[in-house]
Amino acid sequence: MTPEERRHNDITPQDLQAALISELAAETNDKKEFIGAHIPHLDLDYIDIETDNQYPIDFRHTTIEDGISAAHARFEERVDLRNSTVGGFHSPNCAFEDGLLASKTVFTDVVTLSDTDFNGDMIDFANATFEQSLTCEEITASVDVSFKNAEFNGCVSFDGALLTEQASTIDDNIIFDDAIFHDTASFKHTSFYYTSFQDVRFHDTASFKHATANGTIRLHGSRFHADVDFDELHCQEDISFSNVIFDGKASFRGVSISGGADVLADDLSLTNARFNDEATFERGTFGFTNAEGAEFNTCVNFRRSTFTDDVAFCDVTFANTADFDEVIFDGDVAFTDSTFNGDAVFRGAEFNGGTNYLESDAVFTDVIFNDVANFSDTNIVSIEFSKTEFQSTVDFTNAEITDTVIIQTPTFTDDSYLDFTDATIEEGTITQPKRGWGYFDFTRATIGDVSLTAADPADRRELLDYFRFCDTTFDAFDFSQHLEYLDRNDWILHRFVQPETEFSPALEFTPARIEKTYLKAKSSASAQSNLKAAGEFRVKRQQYAKRKFAQIATDSAEPIRTRIKNGLRTIENSFLELSCGYGLRLYRITAVFILFPLVAAILFAFGGPLFETGAGQTSLSQLVTDTGGGGTRILLLNIYFSYITFLTIGYGGIGPLGLGARFLAATLVYLNVILAGLFIYSLIKRSEI
Template identity: 40%
Template sequence: MPETAISDSRALLERSPDEREALDIGDDEVLDALFSVIERGDQEEKVLSDCTLPALNLDFRTVESDNNHPVVFRNCTFEGAVSAVDADVTVPISFENCDIGGLELPGARFEFDLELSDSTVSGDVDAFEARFDDQFDVTGSTFTGPVTLQEAHFGNDADFERASFEESVSFETASFSGASNELGDNASFEEATFEGEVDFRQAAFTYADFADVSVAGRVGFEETTFTGDVAFTRATFQSEADFDEVDFGGDVDFESVTFEGTAVFRGAEFEGGARSLEEDATFSQAVFDDELNARDAHFRDGLFDGITVNGPATFEGIRFDGDASFEAATFADEVDFDEARFDGDVSFEQVSFDGVAIFRGAEFRGADNHLEEDASFDGATFEARAGFEDAVFSSGSFVDTRFAAETDFRGAKFDRAVFHVVPITNESYVDFTRAIIKDGEIRQPEGGWVRYDLTNASVGSVSLSATTESDHRQLLDYFRFCNTEFNEFDGYDFDFSAHTDYLDRNDWSLHEFDENFADVTFALPMTPENVERTYLKAKTAASSAGQMKAAGEFRVRRQQFARKKYVGIARDGTTDLVTRAKNASRAVENAFLGITCGHGMRLGRIVAVFALFPLFPAVLYAFGGSAFATTIPPLSGAPGLFSPEGLSILYRNIHFSYITFLTIGYGYIGPEGAAARAMAGMEVYVNVILSGLVLYCLIKRSEI
């Protein structure tokens, strides 16, 4: 086309609508002039500034040019929509600071750049199934109507930085391929503002940047895929943000993000890139003003340091293949880590749990590095009930952890546990019912006590201590041992010898516990049967560990409660008579052994009984009258007990009693009264019994 024709076309386009109307120039002529410029214009001729144009219809057309110079609309106004339905645009197009009545681009294909910077689109935008093979840039533009980019394809970088969307926006199943491998270059929404709902469901991204984005309406990323890195740093979501089942194939950054509505990451996959922990999945300093739901999410490494969750938080079934950190986080409401799994190290240090904290069935497996780092709750504060029922720890550290109420570790398992708990109230209580603690230490704090319930628990090489040395006098009073196992693990036996001073001082009482400190229901009551079983297990464990002193003393305590058990059965009117009689007999036998020799542990007592018993019959012989008379003259015939004759008679009766008791009678003294003859036979019988008990004590003592 001659140069003058291009000039004429540009002159026509630059006329105002009133001028064109006065010259009777219609919209079709304007569009023909525009197409002539697009197809034949040089670089300068394709730059149109301050033009007012009618609606631009490119539907079903192939828009091409003799050269690759971009068509630039600068400060132009389009009185209607720009429409390119199923069009094939093979020339770069740029709208700079323009006003456009709308964009109708379903099925369109733009083979080169499409730029819409700092412009305003006042009508609807529809780019359903549109293809943008090269750069797509709407930086700083404002869209006042709904925007639909469903199933759109962005083959190169897509830039929505500082764009403003006043109505709903849909990127459902859109794909952002990108050409660069740097974060923020492929799809960038940095500082974009969305006043309505945003839909990214099932969209596909490589690298994306949503830093400082602001979304007033609901945003949905359900089943969206990010194969590269993505950043949401400092973004603000004023309504629900749904990342349900999103797949983050690279690193993801939610640092300092504010979620004012519900945040959902249910079933999301955080695979992480090939860099450090902090970049795999970062939520540091994020604020969740409403509910946080990350149920069944899967992380490699996760960083949640300093997050604040003001609503309920659900991490049920969450899994971390690597390390996780929640240091200095705040959970103002209930938090649920039910059946969570931490295969690496996890830190909850300095975390504030203001509501109920649930870790039921959670697994803290730990990594192959320092013990203290496997699962650390050091310095954490639990203001309400905490539940770790059936949790599994390779090692768990609770140093300077503060518990205000009941903390439930029922059925929990520890290869190693360190508890230096600080009580907040007098009702601080740690329930280890049915728990298994193979190794570790439990230390009572200075100036306060924490009660530990070890009912039905298995305790291995666990050190019990108090921060203040003088508090060791009361230490075991705050541990409830009831049917507790002490030697379940080979090489990890409980060391009773470390508490010998306490046990000696308290008559080797292991079962005393203050049960009236709070409204607590214990798994087993302290009945004689349960207490007896407790001392039996303690005796067996102490004996197995070679702690014979403790084993012997626990044996005595066990027999004492066995006697109470027998007496209880004997008194039970609902039990059959034979059973009651048997248990009454056992109680008598038990009492006899306890009184005479302390069940084999009181050698001095049985020696004293053996030495002094003959004095009792001697008194009867001397003062019992004719029934207890011997061949010695009666004491009644003497002038008085303290006379030489009376003392002689008393001495001779004592002598008779001892030689009878020892079965070495010489025959010159014998019993004459019926009671004396019976008593003499009784003495021989008692001698046999007491001699056996002395031998029994000597054997038991030799084992200590």
């Protein structure tokens, strides 16, 4: 009957209620069909419907104006509300033991299903419309659940819901595909199994905080128009955000995504996802991660997260700061064809690699760094920058590369400055490009078997000018690759062409620091039996030691004793440099050994009574005008006397007469011992080189 017919026949709503309940409870009823009925209100609180015939309770195409109330009720048979219009649905602590069908149903008032148990076949709200709020808090569903194409105009809450596995499930058993949430959606502490939110629209805030998933979650093609919160989400299988658009802030703090056993599938997929506001993945734990084609149009934060498997950030755009501070990469990581338009922060990160997915544990191929790239304090096994464009500073201070660093065919613009201060590099290759230079700072760094080269062979003539060595430790560094450069540039290792942009090295060049640099270079060259380089670096070390001593000696702030001691060291160092080039200049000590007595002979011959010897004295005018050769004879006798005295032969035919001559003769004997020793020392060193 229509409502008008009931009123005409004096049938009250109470009569209708009593008749309907009687029909539901009747054991002999073959069918419980109320298709197309118009019911003012359905009060089923605390009812227990259990009959032997197990026929579904069929309310299809019905209109229940004031809704259904079924608090603490129990339905052994399936309840079917498909294609109906229901004012509201209030059924907390209810039990649907054979499912609930409500596809294409319109709920015009509040729907409350909290603490309800669903069993049997499925819960079907596909294409349903909820005009007011929907509350499904702490429901338990061990059946398939479908809200496909559902439209939620009020706030929705599934907080604490337990959506568990069904044994017959082949694919997703919880489906929200193509649903529309116009108001807030909350899934806090919800437990999902295989769940699909594909092509869903969230027009207001959504929260999945502290949710868990024992099966795969798919959100392909969905869009979050407002903020979304996935904090502390724990997913035992895979989760996919491919082609998802986040217009509001997206928070994934403390997320744990373990991934499934299928190694071919991504544990976390962000492929072609677009983040139009801040995205935070701080302190998360992720398995195999694929972010190919993703766009982060503002800041993204992965700080202190852990990637337990391989990571692929290919063709990714980072429009603002990308923060990977203290991230642990336990698999290989690839940033290929990606662009960092803001700061790229990898400070304190660990690139452990080890899966052999890539040749290097961290690969940056065809990557563009438009702003600062920060790799300070990182711990890296091996890292490769191939065809990478650096447009600003690259910070590797305190980084430790335990295996290999490769920088090949890079592009440097705007005087790119790569700071390796206090870094350690075991081995690798750094190649300067054909056009432009990168400025590398190895202040206090430790570099091992690292090959420094240039793409253009002609650039090798000035190659080392763009590498700053100050207090650098050379551990197995091969200087033999740079002998041509060093020999051409007088073995100057510390020369550095500073970039035109702002440059603030950790240590300024001082004589003491330069001396220490050459000492370390000399020790490394000696360890590799490169005696030529070791010898030349020894000379440079002594030259800057002399400058250091002189600097201390002229410093009025130093104690007088210290100044005197360093002044004497300066004199000693200068003598060794002039006489034999610190033992490395054989030609110099040879010249000194041969010519020094000649200097003394000139004093003997032309120095006046103070330097007079038994050979007599003459003058330059006499030497020129004396046609009899007397002046020449005197000069030659004095030369003879000087050399036999220097060589300690001393036949006795000629002796010193003046006080200066006697002192000079003694000095000749003394210097013979010193210079002879230096000559032999230089001869040995020369033969070694």
